Amino acid sequence: MHFDHGFQYSSYEVTKKVKEMSSQISMSRIGNSLDNREAEYFFSCLKGEYLNRINTQKMKLKEIYKHIQWYISWYNNHKIQKVLNLKTPAWASVN
Known part of the structure; x- marks a missing residue:
């Protein structure tokens, strides 16, 4: 799952849910919106x-x-x- 660098996306609850879904978190490099x-x-x-x-x-x-x-x-x-x-x-x- 690709997220921006917001605290809501890197919270414990979100990271736990993503792992439960057998997925990984991907985030853009800071200041590089072209990543996504x-x-x-x-x-x-x-x-x-x-x-x-x-x-x-x-x-x-x-x-x-x-x-x-x-x-x-x-x-x-x-x-x-x-x-x-x-x-x-x-x-x-x-x-």
């Missing part, structure tokens, strides 16, 4: 293109999770991207 630009770009797209357009305030977490799963699948398999020569991320990764 891909993740920042994806989440910007997720929020701007999708989540901000549906009413998540009245949804249960499971429903929001299903929406996010749908968006990830759509993003990887159907969204063409200029930076990938008008291919989808899934198509670009195999060709």
